[in-house]
Amino acid sequence: MSVGFVFRTVPHGQNSGREGLDAVLATSAYSEELQLFFLGDGVWQLVKGQQGEAVLGREYSAAFKMLSLYDLEEVFVCAESMAERGLTRDDLLIEAELLPPQELTARLHRCQKILSY
Numbered sequence: 001m002s003v004g005f006v007f008r009t010v011p012h013g014q015n016s017g018r019e020g021l022d023a024v025l026a027t028s029a030y031s032e033e034l035q036l037f038f039l040g041d042g043v044w045q046l047v048k049g050q051q052g053e054a055v056l057g058r059e060y061s062a063a064f065k066m067l068s069l070y071d072l073e074e075v076f077v078c079a080e081s082m083a084e085r086g087l088t089r090d091d092l093l094i095e096a097e098l099l100p101p102q103e104l105t106a107r108l109h110r111c112q113k114i115l116s117y
Contacts, residue, residue, distance in 0.1 A: 028070040065093065
């Protein structure tokens with residue numbers, strides 16, 4: 001079964017990003033068909049140099065580097081969301097495929113289950 005994890009929120013100020021990452025890593029033990037989608041403010045989850053401690057948050061963004069250890073390579077980022085926030089591929093912590101919104105949506109609709117964080 002293919003499972004899509006959608007990240008839509010900023011990394012700090014709420015726990016949904018960390019919870020989503022934990023869910024991805026836990027689910028990877030049971031399924032090899034996982035896809036991660038970062039859109040809207042969710043693109044901030046993958047930006048280098050975050051300092052969660054500065055806002056009294058827990059810094060977890062480096063844990064996204066573990067995705068490759070779990071053979072999770074289908075990571076998609078909304079190119080339009082990146083551009084709207086003045087971000088480029090060089091700003092990302094990990095390798096990800098930048099897609100236009102229409103293609104990102106089409107891939108997301110192919111997932112049998114979708115979890116949003």
